[in-house]
Amino acid sequence: MKAWFQRLTDLTSIARTEDMLKDALPDFAAELGFDNYAYLYIHPSRTYAVSNYPKEWQRRYFEARYTSIDPVVRTAATTLRAFVWSGEHRQRSESKEIRRFYSEAGDHGIRSGISIPVRTARRHMSMLTLASSRPTLTLEHDIDQIAAVTAVAFLHAKIEQHSTTPTAQLSLSLTPRQANCLKWSAEGKSMKAIATIENMSFATVNFHLNNARKNLDAVSLAQATALATKLGLI
Known part of the structure; x- marks a missing residue:
């Protein structure tokens, strides 16, 4: 060999x-x-x-x-x-x-x-x-x-x-709501602030951000935000 x-x-x-x-x-x-x-x-x-x-x-x-x-x-x-x-x-x-x-x-x-x-x-x-x-x-x-x-x-x-x-x-993608919540997160908004802006419950924002992280195979919200930005998804 x-x-x-x-x-x-x-x-x-x-x-x-x-x-x-x-x-x-x-x-x-x-x-x-x-x-x-x-x-x-x-x-x-x-x-x-x-x-x-x-x-x-x-x-x-x-x-x-x-x-x-x-x-x-x-x-x-x-x-x-x-x-x-x-x-x-x-x-x-x-x-x-x-x-x-x-x-x-x-x-x-x-x-x-x-x-x-x-x-x-x-x-x-x-x-x-x-x-x-x-x-x-x-x-x-x-x-x-x-x-x-x-x-x-x-x-x-x-x-x-x-x-x-x-x-x-591997194909990476986000739903519109995942991308929207992640975009706000990339701009420094907290989940509580995103919930207020988008007229969602805190739990719903957390749900979308968590699924976005999973879809991007990221270990943290910060990594998910960075990856989504690099890939042009947000």
């Missing part, structure tokens, strides 16, 4: 266009015995994928906001090391939604794989996954962490350089 990651680094360095990169990655994954590849960039204002996963699965993944519950993404974010995973080796304590996630992924031929996460600017993350339809995965040799991370870091830089067109991405 070390040689494979070195070849990926070499390929990335000479790919002059996004089409060259997208055309080569499926063959590269197949050389190592994998069915699919998926590059995933996770950012509060722009989460997207470049992948040859089935289109239906890519659409479902983002529509259901599976980045927030995907166990592979969670492991990647907490370990920041290349690792092997399998839908077969699950814990009994896993929630119903995670079991459903694994089941849906398996229905699309995604049952095991290798994922390599790297830290990007401002402490965000991107990761490359090589996926297989096999229920479990056995590697003859341990993954060379340095070679793996170096290759994916080069891949991330090249995808960013080309402003590569995503094959799927």
Whole structure:
């Protein structure tokens, strides 16, 4: 695998266009015995994928906001090391939604794989996954962490350089009332003041602002306001 990651680094360095990169990655994954590849960039204002996963699965993944519950993404974010995973080796304590996630992924031929996460600017993350339809995965040799991370870091830089067109991405939106309340919040108004201005109850304003925060996948009202402003939603 070390040689494979070195070849990926070499390929990335000479790919002059996004089409060259997208055309080569499926063959590269197949050389190592994998069915699919998926590059995933996770950012509060722009989460997207470049992948040859089935289109239906890519659409479902983002529509259901599976980045927030995907166990592979969670492991990647907490370990920041290349690792092997399998839908077969699950814990009994896993929630119903995670079991459903694994089941849906398996229905699309995604049952095991290798994922390599790297830290990007401002402490965000991107990761490359090589996926297989096999229920479990056995590697003859341990993954060379340095070679793996170096290759994916080069891949991330090249995808960013080309402003590569995503094959799927997270769509962020607000309802008119959410946007209106968030706009007032961005202008420094308190929830009590917004309630008075808009002739709403305090609870209704809180309801709309909380849903706006959830829709933007933000951890706080301040972050939601900043994201909505950056994305031109308010």
